Amino acid sequence: MPHPGLSALLLIVWLLLANGITAGSVGLGAVFALVLPKVTQPFWPDRPRLRIGRAWLGYIAIVLFDILVANIQVARLVLFRRNRDLRTRWLVVPVDLDTPEAITVLAGTISLTPGTVSSDLSADSRSLLVHALDVTDEAAEVARIKSRYEARLKRMFA
Amino acid sequence: MTAADQLMIAPIVLPAITASATLLMRRRLRTARAVSLGGCVAMLAAAIGLFAMAQDGSIRGYALGAWPAPFGIVLMLDRLATTMLLLTEVLASVVLAHAAVTGADRRGWHFHALFHFQLMGLNGAFLTGDLFNLFVFFEVMLIASYGLMLHGQGASRLRAGLAYVVVNIVGSALFLIALGLLYGLTGTLNMADLAVRVAALGPAEQGLLRVAGLLLMTVFALKAAVAPLHLWLPRTYAATMPVIAALFAIMTKVGVYAMIRTVPLIFGAGAGAAAWVPGPYLLPAAILGAVLGFVGVLAARGLREQAAFAVLASTGTLLMPVSLWREATLAAALYYLVQAVLAGAALFLIVDATMRRRGSYADAIVPSPRFVGQDAAGLLYLAGGLAAVGLPPLAGFVGKVLILDVSYAVAGWPSIWTTILGTTLLGVIGFARSGSTLFWKAAPSGTAAVEGPRRSLADFVAPIVLLALLAWLTLAAGWVTAQTRAAAAQIMAPDRYVAAILGAGR
Amino acid sequence: MSLELLVASAIAVLVAAGLYLALRGRTFQLVLGLTLVSYAVNLFLFATGRLVVERPPLWAKGVTDHADPLPQALVLTAIVISFAMTALTVILSLRGFLEIGSDQVDGLAEPGEGA
Amino acid sequence: MSPAADTVVGLLVLIGAGFVLVGSWGLVRLPSVMERLHAPTKATTLGVGALLLASMIDGRTRYGNWTAHELLVTLFLFVTAPVAANMIAKVHLHRTRTVAGGEADGIAGPPPRPDDEGDWATFAEPRRNCPGTPPDP
Amino acid sequence: MALLILIGLPFAAVLLLMIARRAGRRVHMLIAGACSAAGLAVLLSQAEPSLSGRTPMIRIPWMPTAGVDISLWLDPLALLFAGLILGIGLLVIVYADGYLGKDEPTARFLSYLMLFQGAMLGIALSGNVVLMLIFWEMTSLASFLLIGFWRTRVEARRGARMALTITGGGGLALVGGLVLLAKVAGSYDLATILSRGGLVQASPLYPVILILILLGAFTKSAQIPFHAWLPRAMAAPTPVSAYLHSATMVKAGVFLLARLWPVLAGTDWWFLTVAPVGLATMIFGAGVALFRHDLKAILAYSTVSQLGLMVMLLGFGTGAAVAAALFHLLNHAAFKAALFMHAGIIEHETGTRDIRRLGRLATIMPLTATLGVLAAAAMAGVPPLGGFISKEMMLEASVRTGSLLVPALATIAATLSAAYALRYAVVLHIGRAPIGRVMGTAPHDPPARLLAPPAILATIALALGLAPMTLAGPLVEAATATATGGARLGLHLALWHGIGPALILSLSAVAAAILLLWRQEALAPLAARLPSFDARRLFDGAMTATVQGARRLSHLIHVASLQRSLAVLFLVALVLGGEAAGRFGFAAGPRATTPASPVAIMVWMLLVVATLAVVAVERHRYLALVFMGVIGLVMALAFLHLSAPDLALTQIAVEVVTILLMLLALHLLPGRPPRLSSLPRRVRDGAIAAAGGIGAGWLAWAVMTRPAREGIARFHWANSHALGGGANVVNVTLVDFRGFDTLGEISVLAIAGLTIFALLEPAAGGIAGRRLREWRSADRFSPDRHPMMFAVATRLLLPLALLVALHLFLRGHDQPGGGFVAALVVSIAILLQYLASGFDWTDARRRIGEHGLIGLGLAIALATGLGALAFGAPFLTSSVGHVHLPLIGAVELTSAMLFDLGVACVVLGSVTMALAQLAHVAQRAARPDGEDPR
Amino acid sequence: MIALALPLALGCVGVAMLLTLWRLVRGPSLADRIVALDTMVVDAIALIVLIGMTSGTDSGFEAALLLAMVGFVGTVAYCKFILRGDIVE
Numbered sequence A: 001m002p003h004p005g006l007s008a009l010l011l012i013v014w015l016l017l018a019n020g021i022t023a024g025s026v027g028l029g030a031v032f033a034l035v036l037p038k039v040t041q042p043f044w045p046d047r048p049r050l051r052i053g054r055a056w057l058g059y060i061a062i063v064l065f066d067i068l069v070a071n072i073q074v075a076r077l078v079l080f081r082r083n084r085d086l087r088t089r090w091l092v093v094p095v096d097l098d099t100p101e102a103i104t105v106l107a108g109t110i111s112l113t114p115g116t117v118s119s120d121l122s123a124d125s126r127s128l129l130v131h132a133l134d135v136t137d138e139a140a141e142v143a144r145i146k147s148r149y150e151a152r153l154k155r156m157f158a
Numbered sequence B: 001m002t003a004a005d006q007l008m009i010a011p012i013v014l015p016a017i018t019a020s021a022t023l024l025m026r027r028r029l030r031t032a033r034a035v036s037l038g039g040c041v042a043m044l045a046a047a048i049g050l051f052a053m054a055q056d057g058s059i060r061g062y063a064l065g066a067w068p069a070p071f072g073i074v075l076m077l078d079r080l081a082t083t084m085l086l087l088t089e090v091l092a093s094v095v096l097a098h099a100a101v102t103g104a105d106r107r108g109w110h111f112h113a114l115f116h117f118q119l120m121g122l123n124g125a126f127l128t129g130d131l132f133n134l135f136v137f138f139e140v141m142l143i144a145s146y147g148l149m150l151h152g153q154g155a156s157r158l159r160a161g162l163a164y165v166v167v168n169i170v171g172s173a174l175f176l177i178a179l180g181l182l183y184g185l186t187g188t189l190n191m192a193d194l195a196v197r198v199a200a201l202g203p204a205e206q207g208l209l210r211v212a213g214l215l216l217m218t219v220f221a222l223k224a225a226v227a228p229l230h231l232w233l234p235r236t237y238a239a240t241m242p243v244i245a246a247l248f249a250i251m252t253k254v255g256v257y258a259m260i261r262t263v264p265l266i267f268g269a270g271a272g273a274a275a276w277v278p279g280p281y282l283l284p285a286a287i288l289g290a291v292l293g294f295v296g297v298l299a300a301r302g303l304r305e306q307a308a309f310a311v312l313a314s315t316g317t318l319l320m321p322v323s324l325w326r327e328a329t330l331a332a333a334l335y336y337l338v339q340a341v342l343a344g345a346a347l348f349l350i351v352d353a354t355m356r357r358r359g360s361y362a363d364a365i366v367p368s369p370r371f372v373g374q375d376a377a378g379l380l381y382l383a384g385g386l387a388a389v390g391l392p393p394l395a396g397f398v399g400k401v402l403i404l405d406v407s408y409a410v411a412g413w414p415s416i417w418t419t420i421l422g423t424t425l426l427g428v429i430g431f432a433r434s435g436s437t438l439f440w441k442a443a444p445s446g447t448a449a450v451e452g453p454r455r456s457l458a459d460f461v462a463p464i465v466l467l468a469l470l471a472w473l474t475l476a477a478g479w480v481t482a483q484t485r486a487a488a489a490q491i492m493a494p495d496r497y498v499a500a501i502l503g504a505g506r
Numbered sequence C: 001m002s003l004e005l006l007v008a009s010a011i012a013v014l015v016a017a018g019l020y021l022a023l024r025g026r027t028f029q030l031v032l033g034l035t036l037v038s039y040a041v042n043l044f045l046f047a048t049g050r051l052v053v054e055r056p057p058l059w060a061k062g063v064t065d066h067a068d069p070l071p072q073a074l075v076l077t078a079i080v081i082s083f084a085m086t087a088l089t090v091i092l093s094l095r096g097f098l099e100i101g102s103d104q105v106d107g108l109a110e111p112g113e114g115a
Numbered sequence D: 001m002s003p004a005a006d007t008v009v010g011l012l013v014l015i016g017a018g019f020v021l022v023g024s025w026g027l028v029r030l031p032s033v034m035e036r037l038h039a040p041t042k043a044t045t046l047g048v049g050a051l052l053l054a055s056m057i058d059g060r061t062r063y064g065n066w067t068a069h070e071l072l073v074t075l076f077l078f079v080t081a082p083v084a085a086n087m088i089a090k091v092h093l094h095r096t097r098t099v100a101g102g103e104a105d106g107i108a109g110p111p112p113r114p115d116d117e118g119d120w121a122t123f124a125e126p127r128r129n130c131p132g133t134p135p136d137p
Numbered sequence E: 001m002a003l004l005i006l007i008g009l010p011f012a013a014v015l016l017l018m019i020a021r022r023a024g025r026r027v028h029m030l031i032a033g034a035c036s037a038a039g040l041a042v043l044l045s046q047a048e049p050s051l052s053g054r055t056p057m058i059r060i061p062w063m064p065t066a067g068v069d070i071s072l073w074l075d076p077l078a079l080l081f082a083g084l085i086l087g088i089g090l091l092v093i094v095y096a097d098g099y100l101g102k103d104e105p106t107a108r109f110l111s112y113l114m115l116f117q118g119a120m121l122g123i124a125l126s127g128n129v130v131l132m133l134i135f136w137e138m139t140s141l142a143s144f145l146l147i148g149f150w151r152t153r154v155e156a157r158r159g160a161r162m163a164l165t166i167t168g169g170g171g172l173a174l175v176g177g178l179v180l181l182a183k184v185a186g187s188y189d190l191a192t193i194l195s196r197g198g199l200v201q202a203s204p205l206y207p208v209i210l211i212l213i214l215l216g217a218f219t220k221s222a223q224i225p226f227h228a229w230l231p232r233a234m235a236a237p238t239p240v241s242a243y244l245h246s247a248t249m250v251k252a253g254v255f256l257l258a259r260l261w262p263v264l265a266g267t268d269w270w271f272l273t274v275a276p277v278g279l280a281t282m283i284f285g286a287g288v289a290l291f292r293h294d295l296k297a298i299l300a301y302s303t304v305s306q307l308g309l310m311v312m313l314l315g316f317g318t319g320a321a322v323a324a325a326l327f328h329l330l331n332h333a334a335f336k337a338a339l340f341m342h343a344g345i346i347e348h349e350t351g352t353r354d355i356r357r358l359g360r361l362a363t364i365m366p367l368t369a370t371l372g373v374l375a376a377a378a379m380a381g382v383p384p385l386g387g388f389i390s391k392e393m394m395l396e397a398s399v400r401t402g403s404l405l406v407p408a409l410a411t412i413a414a415t416l417s418a419a420y421a422l423r424y425a426v427v428l429h430i431g432r433a434p435i436g437r438v439m440g441t442a443p444h445d446p447p448a449r450l451l452a453p454p455a456i457l458a459t460i461a462l463a464l465g466l467a468p469m470t471l472a473g474p475l476v477e478a479a480t481a482t483a484t485g486g487a488r489l490g491l492h493l494a495l496w497h498g499i500g501p502a503l504i505l506s507l508s509a510v511a512a513a514i515l516l517l518w519r520q521e522a523l524a525p526l527a528a529r530l531p532s533f534d535a536r537r538l539f540d541g542a543m544t545a546t547v548q549g550a551r552r553l554s555h556l557i558h559v560a561s562l563q564r565s566l567a568v569l570f571l572v573a574l575v576l577g578g579e580a581a582g583r584f585g586f587a588a589g590p591r592a593t594t595p596a597s598p599v600a601i602m603v604w605m606l607l608v609v610a611t612l613a614v615v616a617v618e619r620h621r622y623l624a625l626v627f628m629g630v631i632g633l634v635m636a637l638a639f640l641h642l643s644a645p646d647l648a649l650t651q652i653a654v655e656v657v658t659i660l661l662m663l664l665a666l667h668l669l670p671g672r673p674p675r676l677s678s679l680p681r682r683v684r685d686g687a688i689a690a691a692g693g694i695g696a697g698w699l700a701w702a703v704m705t706r707p708a709r710e711g712i713a714r715f716h717w718a719n720s721h722a723l724g725g726g727a728n729v730v731n732v733t734l735v736d737f738r739g740f741d742t743l744g745e746i747s748v749l750a751i752a753g754l755t756i757f758a759l760l761e762p763a764a765g766g767i768a769g770r771r772l773r774e775w776r777s778a779d780r781f782s783p784d785r786h787p788m789m790f791a792v793a794t795r796l797l798l799p800l801a802l803l804v805a806l807h808l809f810l811r812g813h814d815q816p817g818g819g820f821v822a823a824l825v826v827s828i829a830i831l832l833q834y835l836a837s838g839f840d841w842t843d844a845r846r847r848i849g850e851h852g853l854i855g856l857g858l859a860i861a862l863a864t865g866l867g868a869l870a871f872g873a874p875f876l877t878s879s880v881g882h883v884h885l886p887l888i889g890a891v892e893l894t895s896a897m898l899f900d901l902g903v904a905c906v907v908l909g910s911v912t913m914a915l916a917q918l919a920h921v922a923q924r925a926a927r928p929d930g931e932d933p934r
Numbered sequence F: 001m002i003a004l005a006l007p008l009a010l011g012c013v014g015v016a017m018l019l020t021l022w023r024l025v026r027g028p029s030l031a032d033r034i035v036a037l038d039t040m041v042v043d044a045i046a047l048i049v050l051i052g053m054t055s056g057t058d059s060g061f062e063a064a065l066l067l068a069m070v071g072f073v074g075t076v077a078y079c080k081f082i083l084r085g086d087i088v089e
C-alpha cells in the first residue's frame, strides 16, 4: 500500500459514488483503493506522510465553521458596505510548513474561507500572499491564520 | 446466419482490422506493407464473393447486433452495392500496389492505416441501409481522406486541405440537419422504413419533407462535386499526391451512389412533395459540371489539375443520365460510373509516373528535357486521355454512346447530347494540347536535362492494369451492361427492397 | 415564451453567428464559426426528438413518459465526430500557418505585406 | 414529507441560492479584480454547499433513499476552487506588474514584497526547486 | 471468320511491333508487310462471294440490351474500300522502307500505320454503327499520331492537333448523327438502318441527322470549310501523306456518304447540302493548288479538290453519279498515292519540295519522271488514263443535273485541276529551273523499293484507263449497286463514249488548262489579290480564343477561395430550402409547446449574449474563446434540462478538451490580425448568415411544433433493459442497438488522432520548424512555469478522476456515463498533469503509447463484435451474463461493456495523442535534431 | 416551503448567472472575465442541483460532479495562457 491515506480517501469517494454501502461496492472500492494509488504513483512519487486521526476531523470542522461565519460576514460586506469603505489589504503570511502539500492545504483553506484569497507564493515558498477583503489589523489577521490553520497543519503533516 | 451471410460484414471489418494491425506495426514499414496488401487482397476476395452472392438477384439484409430492422442498423446487399464494392476493391488493390511500388507510402505517417480506414468508410457507405449510419461512414471516409489528402504535406496541400476539410464539415452539418428533419418527421432512420413512412406523411409535413430531401441531395451533391458545389474539388485533387487522388476517383462517385441509393427508394414516386427530389436541378447542374470540367481540362496548367477536372467532368457526365431516374438511364449511368472511376484513377497514376520522372518540372504542362520512359509515359498518357475523354477503344466511349442511347427517350435529350458531344471535343483538344506539349515538344535549348536516377518501369504497371480493365470493359460491355441493367432494375423496384429488409427478422 | 421557441431561436443565433464567422477568412474565426454551427446542428438534431423536460431516458419499470433516446444517441455520435473534425481543423490551420506564415484560410499574404 | 423537513430543505435552498446570488452581485459591484475574486467563494462554499445539503435531505425525506454523493461535488469544488482563485490572482498580479497598459492595481494597491530580497513566484524565477514541483530542465 | 482475321491482322501487327520494338528494321517491315499482304490475300479470297451477292458477314453478340453487336460484313462497297486500304497500304509499307532514314523508329511508325490500317478496315467492314464509330474515331487518333510523328517539329504538332481537333470534332458530330439515325431507324444494325430510308427521311429529325453525319464526312474528307487540316497534315512523313491524305483516310468521308446513301440521299436536303459543298471544295482546292509551290501542298490541295469532286457526285443523288464517284475514288487513290510517293522521291533526292527550284528532272531521273508524268496526266484527266474516264463521267453527271450552273462550275474546276496537274508534270520535269540544293551526291533515280510502289500505282492509273471494265467494272458496278441500294446499273466504263457534251467539256477543260498554264506566272499576282480564305489562321485564332476563353472562365470560377466555396454552399442550401418553403410552406404545427421557466429564459439570454459577444470580439481571439466557454456551459445545461444527462456530460468534457486544444493552438498563431473583409463584404456575409440562421431556426421550430410520430425508439426503450442489459437507453443504444455507429465514430476519432500526429510529426523540421524556433511572443510572461498549488491539486485529482472515470464507465450502462465520457475524464486528468507539471515530466511517467492504445481499443471493439460470429450471430451481437465474484457478489456483465472499453481506449489514445503532440511540437522544434525523444 | 423555495431559488441562480455574464462581457480586465467564467461554472453547478431537486431525479449528479472536477480546468488553462503563453511546457 503505497499510501494508506489516499487509499482511504479513494474508498470513501467510491462509496459516495456508488451511493450506498454494499458488499459489492465495498469490495470493488477496496480493489480500486489499492490499485489506483499504485497506478498513479509515478505522478506523485514522494507523497507526504499524514497523521490520519482526530486532528484532521477537527481541522475540517473548524474550517467548515469558519466558512459559515465568514460567508455571512462577507455577504454583509458585499450587500451593505460601500466600496470606498472597504478595507482591503494585502497580507504577507510567513509559512513554516515544509511540504508542498501542506502549503497547498493552507493556501486552499485561506481561499475557501470567504474574505481572504491566497494569491501567490513567494519564489522560495516561505511566504504566502493573501488578499483580504476587509481587515483592520493586518498583523492580527496573519497571526490568526498561523495559529488557527498552520499550527494544526504542522501536526497533521508529519 | 450462414457463413456466406457473415461475409457481408467483411468489407467493413477487414479494413478496420488491417488498419489497427498496421497501426501497431507503424515503425516496421515492410511488415505493414505486406499486411496492408494482404488485407486488400482479402477484401477483394470478399468483394468477389459478395458479388457472386448478389447474382441471384436477391436482396440480403444483415442485422447488426441481431437487432431486427428497422430498430437496429442493417447492412444490405444488392447488385448495386456489390458492384460498388468490387469496383472499390479492385481500384484499391491497384492503387495500393502502386503506392508500395513507388514508395509513396513512405512519404508520411500512417499511410496504410489511413488507406484502410478510407476503404472501411467507402465500403460502409456502400453497404449500409441506415441513413445515420451512412452519415457515420461518410465521416469515416472523409476524415480518412483528409489524412490521405494531407499525406506528404507541403504548403499548397495544407491550404487546399483546409478548404477541403472545412467544406466537408459544413456538408456534414447539412447532412445532420436533413437527417434530423427526416427523423423528426418519421421517427426512423432505416432507409427501407423511411421509404414506407415518408410515403405516409400527411399534407402538413410536405414542406419539411421537401426541405429534408433537398438538403440531403445538396449534401450528396457536395460530395459528388456537382456544379456549382464543385469548387472544392479541383484544388483538392490537384494538391493531393496523385496516387491518393487515384483512390479519390471513387470518392465523388460515393455522392452519386448515395443519390442513386436514396432517391428511388425514399424519394420515389410515393414521396409526395419530395418525389424525385433532385428534380429539375440535377440535369442543369450535371451539364454545368461536365462543361466546367472539360473547360478546366482545356484550361489546366498542370497535369494533376487537369486530371482533377477530368474527374469533375466525368461526374457531370455521369449525373446526366442519373438525373432522368429511369431504369435504362441508371443502367447506362452505372456502366459509365464504373469506367469513369477506373479512368480517373488511371489518369492520376499516369500523371504520377510522369511526374516522378520529370524532376523539378513535376506536372507542369511545359516542355521538359527528355526523361527516362518518355515514350511509354506519352503512350500511357494518350490512353489515359482517351479514357478520360471517352474516345474509343476504351470504355468511356461505350459509356457515352450508352448514355446517348438511353437518354433519347426523354424530352431533354438534345441538351444531354449536345453537352456530351461538345464537351468531349473540348476534352480532346485539351488532352491533345497538353500531351503534345508534354511528350512531344522538346524543352528550349539550354535547359538542363532532368536529373535523377534511372527509374524502373514498375510504376507503369498499375496504370496499365487499369487501362487493360478499361479495354476489358469495352470488350465485355455486353456482360457489364447486363449487370448494370439488372442492378438498375433492382434499384427502381424499391418495394422488393423494402420487403427484403423489413421482412428480415431477428 | 415556450422552450421550443427558445431552442429554435438559439439555433438561429448560433447558426447565424457561426456562418458569419466562418466567412471571415481567417482560420481561427473559421474554427470558432464551425464550432458554433456544430453546436447548433447538435441542438437541432436533438430537438427533432421533441423537447421533454427532465424525463431522461433512463429505463425504469412502468415509466412511459420519457425523452426520445435515439436523437440523444445520435447527437452523442455527432458531438464526438464534430470534436474530431474541430481538432483536425485546428491542427490543420496551425500547420498551415507554420508552413505558409499566414493564418488566412486561403493562404494569402497579409494586406500590406510584401511576401 | 414532514413539515419540518420541508421547512429545513426550503430554507437551505433559499440560503444556498441567496449566497450564489450574493456572490454574483459582489462580482458586479465590487470595485476591482481582487475584491471581485472573493465573490465566487461564497457561491462555491456556502451557496453550493447549502444546496447540496438540501438535496441530500430532500432525497432522503421525499424518496426515502440516502444520497450522500452530493458531498463529492463539494469535495471536488474544495480541491479545485482555491487553485482557480490562485491562478486568477496570479494573472492579475502578472498583468499589473509586467504588461504595459495592463490592469490597474486594485484598491489595496500593489502587493508588498515577501521579504527583503525575494519576490513572489509570479515575478521571480523560483529561487530553488520548490518542494514537489518538477525540476526545470 | 475470315472477316475477323482480316480485321484482326493489322492490330496483331501493332501488338507484334510493340513487342518486337527493339528488333531490327527488317523485322518491323516484315511484320507490317506480311500482315498487310496476308490481309490482302484474305480479302481477295472473299471477293468472289462478295461480288456475287453472297455477302460474307459475321455477327458476335456484344451489348444485347442496347442492340449493339460486333458485326462485320463485306459487301462490294466494303470490298472496294478494303482493297484500296490494303493494296495501297502494302505499297506504302514497301515505299516507307526505302523512305525512312536509318535512325527513324520504324516500329513506332509502322505500329501507328497498322493501327490506322486496322481502323480504316474497321470502318469499311462495320455492320453496326457503334462499331463504325469506334473505328472512325480510331482513324482520327491514328492520324494524330502519324502526323505528329516527327514530334519535335512545331508544324508536326500543330498539324496533328489540328487534324485531331477537326476530324475528331466531326467524328463527334457523326457520333451524334449516327446514334440519332439508329434511334430513329430503330436499330444499330447497319443493314437494317439502310433498309429504313423512308422511315428516316420522314422523321422530323432527318435534317439534324443529315447535318451531323455530313459534319463527320466533310471534316474527314476535308470539305470547305473544314479543309484546312489536310494541307497542314503534310508535316507528316511522305508515306503517311500518300496513305492517309490521298488514298484512305480522307476517303472515309466519301465512303460514309456512299455507305449511307440509301438512307440519306435522294432528298432536296441532301442535294442542297452535299453537292454545293463538294462543288465549292472542288473549285477552291484546285484554284489554290495551282498557285502553290510546295509539291506536297499542291498535291494536298489537289486532294481537297478531288474529294470535293467525289462529294459533289454523291450529292447529285443519281446512280450514275455514284458510279462516277466510286470509279474516281479508285483512280484518285492510284494516281494521288503515286504522286505523293513521287514527290517524296524528289524531296529525298534533291532535298527540296519547292517547285520553283526544281526542273529538268526528266533528264536527271528519267524513271521517276516517267511515272510522275503518267500519274499527273491521270490527275489532269488526259486520255488514255483512268482519270480521263472518271472526269468525263463527272461532267456527264453534272450535265444531267439539268442545271447550267453545275456543269459550268464543274468545267471550271476541271480546268483548274488539269492546269495544276499539267504544271506539276511540265514544270517539274521539263521546266528550266535549276536544281536547288543538292545532297552530297547528284540526284538520280532511287533504288527499286522506293520506285516500285509508285510505278505500280502509275501503271494501275494507266490500266484503269485502258481496260476499265476488266479491272474495275464489276467491282464499281457492284459497289454502286450496294451504295444506292438498287439494282445493278449496267455500267459501261470506256475511254470512248462518243461525242457528247461531256467530251466537249472535258477536252475544252484540258485546252483551257494549257492556256492557263501558259499565263500562270502572270496570273499569280492576280490570284494573290483574291480575297483569301485562310482557314488555317481562322482555325488557329479560334483555338487560341477557345483556350484563352477556357482559361479565363476556369480561373474566374475556380479561384482558390474557401470563402467562395462556403458562400456558394450556404446559398445553394438557402435557395433550395427557400424553394421548398415557397412551394409548400412549413408553418408551425399544432403540437402543444412546453412553457419555459424564467430560469430557462435567463440561460437562453446567456447563450445569445455570449454568442453575439463571440462575433463582436472575433478578432480578439482569446476573449472569443472565453465566451465560447460560456456557450459550451449553456449547451450542457440545456441538455440536462431537456432530459439528456449523457449529452450534458459529454458536452462538459468535450468542451474542456476543446478549450485546451484551442489554447494550445492559439499560442502559436499570430496575435491580433487585421480585419480582412470590407464593410460591404461583411454586410453580404451578415445577410447570408442571418438568412441561414433564420432558416435553421425556423426548421427547428417547425419540427418541434409537429406531433412526434411513434418511431423506432419505442423498441429501444422497451428492450433496453430486458435485452440490452442496461437501463440507460442512450448508452445501450450507443454500445448495442447502434454499436455499429459507435464503431464508426471511434474510427473517426482514431483517424483524427493519426492524422493530427502525421501532421505535427514533421512540423518540427523544415520551414515550420524554423518558424517555431523563431517564434517569440510579443507578450512578457511570468517565470512561474509550474505554480505549486496547481501542481499539487492536480496530483491529488489524478487518482480521484480515475476513480470517477471508473464509476462513469461501470455505471454507464444504467446511469449517465459510459466509456466515452470516462475516457475523456481520464484524458483531462492526464492533460492536467501536462499543464501543471510540464510535458517532459508527465510524458516520462506515461506507460502506454497512444498508438498502442488506439490500436488496442479498436482491436477490443472489433474482437467483441466478431465474438458473436463464433455463435452464428451477426457482428456486434451482445450477450448478457452474470458473473459471481467473491466479496462483490453477482455482477451483471455485458459484452457491450467490453465494446465500451474499446471505445474508451480509442478515445483516450486519440485525445491524448492529439493534444500531447500539439503541446510538444514547439519544444521538439527547439531541439537540435527536431526528433521526438519518445 | 420547498415548492415555494425552489422556483425562487432558481430565479436567484438565474439572476446570478446574468450578473456574472454582465461582468464577463464588461470586463474590463482579462482577470475579471476569467473570474466571471469561473463563477459561472459554480452557478451552473448550483443550477444543476436545483434542477435535480425540482424534477426529483438524480440524473444531473454526474454532470455536477464533472463540472466540479473539470470545470476549473478551463479557468486554469486560460490563466496559464496569460501567464505563460504556452499552457503545456
Ligand code: NA
Pocket (backbone or CB within 6 Å): A110, A111, A112, A113, A114, A115, A116, A117, D038, D041, D085
Ligand atoms: Na475565498
Ligand code: NA
Pocket (backbone or CB within 6 Å): A109, A110, A111, A112, A113, A114, A115, A116, A117
Ligand atoms: Na478565504
